[in-house]
Amino acid sequence: MAQKKLANKKSAGNNKRGPKAKQVEEEKPEMEVDASDDDSDADEEQNGVNFEDGSHSEAEGASGLVDSEGEEAEDDDDEEEDEDEDEDAVEPGEISKSAKSAGESDDDDDEEADSDEEPDEAPIGKKSKQAETPQKGGIPKVIVGRIPPETPKDQILFVSNLPQVYKHIEMVALFAKFGPIAVINRIKSKAGGNNLVIAFESAEAVDAALAAKEKALTINGQVVNVSRPINKGDFPERTVVVGLIGPNATKEQITEHFKGCGDIEAINFSNNRILPTAYVRFVSVSSVPKALKLHDSEFQSRFITVREDSYKNKELKSPECTLTIANTGNHEHFKSETIEKIFKKHGEIIDLDVVCTKTILGFVTYKTAEQSEKALKQLNGKTVGDLEIKLEKYRYSSCGRTIRVTNLAPGVEEEDLNELFKKVGEIESILKMPYRAVIKFATDDGFCKSFLFNERMIKGQPIFLEPNSALKHKLTQKKQANKPQQFFGKRAAPAASNAPPAKFKKFNNSNNKNNSNQTNKPFKKRPEQGNGFTPKPFKKANKV
Numbered sequence: 001m002a003q004k005k006l007a008n009k010k011s012a013g014n015n016k017r018g019p020k021a022k023q024v025e026e027e028k029p030e031m032e033v034d035a036s037d038d039d040s041d042a043d044e045e046q047n048g049v050n051f052e053d054g055s056h057s058e059a060e061g062a063s064g065l066v067d068s069e070g071e072e073a074e075d076d077d078d079e080e081e082d083e084d085e086d087e088d089a090v091e092p093g094e095i096s097k098s099a100k101s102a103g104e105s106d107d108d109d110d111e112e113a114d115s116d117e118e119p120d121e122a123p124i125g126k127k128s129k130q131a132e133t134p135q136k137g138g139i140p141k142v143i144v145g146r147i148p149p150e151t152p153k154d155q156i157l158f159v160s161n162l163p164q165v166y167k168h169i170e171m172v173a174l175f176a177k178f179g180p181i182a183v184i185n186r187i188k189s190k191a192g193g194n195n196l197v198i199a200f201e202s203a204e205a206v207d208a209a210l211a212a213k214e215k216a217l218t219i220n221g222q223v224v225n226v227s228r229p230i231n232k233g234d235f236p237e238r239t240v241v242v243g244l245i246g247p248n249a250t251k252e253q254i255t256e257h258f259k260g261c262g263d264i265e266a267i268n269f270s271n272n273r274i275l276p277t278a279y280v281r282f283v284s285v286s287s288v289p290k291a292l293k294l295h296d297s298e299f300q301s302r303f304i305t306v307r308e309d310s311y312k313n314k315e316l317k318s319p320e321c322t323l324t325i326a327n328t329g330n331h332e333h334f335k336s337e338t339i340e341k342i343f344k345k346h347g348e349i350i351d352l353d354v355v356c357t358k359t360i361l362g363f364v365t366y367k368t369a370e371q372s373e374k375a376l377k378q379l380n381g382k383t384v385g386d387l388e389i390k391l392e393k394y395r396y397s398s399c400g401r402t403i404r405v406t407n408l409a410p411g412v413e414e415e416d417l418n419e420l421f422k423k424v425g426e427i428e429s430i431l432k433m434p435y436r437a438v439i440k441f442a443t444d445d446g447f448c449k450s451f452l453f454n455e456r457m458i459k460g461q462p463i464f465l466e467p468n469s470a471l472k473h474k475l476t477q478k479k480q481a482n483k484p485q486q487f488f489g490k491r492a493a494p495a496a497s498n499a500p501p502a503k504f505k506k507f508n509n510s511n512n513k514n515n516s517n518q519t520n521k522p523f524k525k526r527p528e529q530g531n532g533f534t535p536k537p538f539k540k541a542n543k544v
Contacts, residue, residue, distance in 0.1 A: 142172050142181045147199045151182070153229065154203040157210075159196040161225040171196065174219050178212070179205020197229065235281060236309040238265070240291045242278040243305040244333045244356055254278055257299050262287025275357065279309070295336070302333040305354055316351040320369040322394035323376060327361040329388060334361060342384050347371025363394060401428075401447040402440040402468040409461040410435075416458060424449035438468050
């Protein structure tokens with residue numbers, strides 16, 4: 001009975017411990033132990049081994065004891081077996097004492113087998129922590145986005161001339177050697193090039209990148225350009241405007257002329273190539289006063305003008321104090337000092353602007369209106385040296401007493417326009433173009449009264465009048481130049497702006513030789529099948 005109870009207790013203990021305990025027991029290393037007869041019998045009975053030689057008779061005899069000694073012996077055996085079982089019992093997640101003793105005497109192979117089971121019981125959070133920690137000595141992660149406004153300017157680096165194809169990690173590895181990088185901002189230029197703005201965590205990193213050699217700034221076989229970011233806010237303070245340079249002036253010639261003033265950062269030209277203007281931007285503001293001293297100096301056998309960039313914003317001209325000098329001699333350049341000597345005899349000059357356009361030589365502004373009137377009366381119509389003086393009051397409008405006539409009928413001639421507009425004032429010139437014309441009046445009174453003829457009928461068609469604004473034409477041409485043009489097939493000749501719309505003939509299929517079988521019968525469209533519509537059944541064809 002004691003052996004049977006012991007076997008039942010072991011089997012019940014295994015069931016209580018669950019699968020984890022079974023797994024631990026199965027993984028216990030085998031050990032050589034001198035088992036007693038009782039233990040061997042119990043193991044045999046648990047494993048279901050039946051012996052034919054009647055070896056289990058001893059257990060049956062033990063069950064027949066009824067005296068007190070037999071019961072005490074049975075109780076003692078049960079207590080000893082319980083104590084042994086408590087000592088050998090294995091809690092979930094623990095190793096039995098016998099396994100520990102066997103593990104100490106086992107080889108290294110058993111220790112490796114035990115170590116293989118440890119990661120299964122390790123927490124999952126530890127693995128994610130290891131993945132988040134960056135490797136020492138690797139390429140750091142850098143944020144890509146806009147540079148924060150509070151970033152100091154001495155910590156920002158501008159990078160240009162980048163290859164068309166590159167990897168972000170390559171760019172970080174190229175500049176991370178100069179210092180820690182905070183943010184990288186990618187910029188696409190209008191011409192399609194790639195640029196970068198890099199914000200470092202220290203100003204020393206920017207200095208190191210600027211002092212680096214070409215080998216240290218090479219990526220994919222191409223050397224990149226590094227510089228400090230350009231502050232467009234101080235452009236006007238470091239820029240001078242150079243006029244009357246001529247259509248053949250080059251950047252090299254201008255650089256040679258202004259090299260004594262200081263280092264030049266950039267030179268740009270205006271879009272007007274007939275009468276161009278150069279914008280010279282210096283590196284330092286201190287170079288501007290030196291450049292202004294070259295005003296009225298000789299450049300490529302021409303007298304040039306040098307002004308501050310803010311000069312165009314100064315409202316120095318006024319109709320009361322400013323006189324306009326006509327360019328009667330078609331001068332492409334003229335010395336400002338010569339004009340000043342002629343006009344300063346009649347009053348104090350506060351501004352002299354020589355422009356040398358087709359119609360205007362320059363503008364002279366006096367301090368008072370009385371001085372301007374005096375110079376107009378005494379100098380108008382005179383010739384001093386090679387300068388024929390023709391003066392008039394300054395006007396704000398760029399139209400110059402000129403009107404633009406549009407929507408003219410095809411049969412309208414220059415004589416018809418002269419006959420109509422001479423009623424309001426003296427006409428200086430008429431420029432006739434297809435479906436439009438430009439008329440210039442000799443007096444302001446005639447210019448103002450001409451607008452009374454707006455929408456007047458000439459040969460059965462109304463005409464429309466507007467001031468001939470040079471500024472409007474300039475802005476219109478600029479918008480058309482920036483607008484992308486798409487042409488499909490052969491490019492057609494541009495039509496006149498005021499041309500009447502063309503009339504298109506109606507297409508007729510009967511004129512096409514390939515469509516001779518087509519008839520002029522109207523096409524009957526099949527009705528759509530709406531909700532609740534049942535199509536008519538098709539009629540069966542009659543058999544022939």
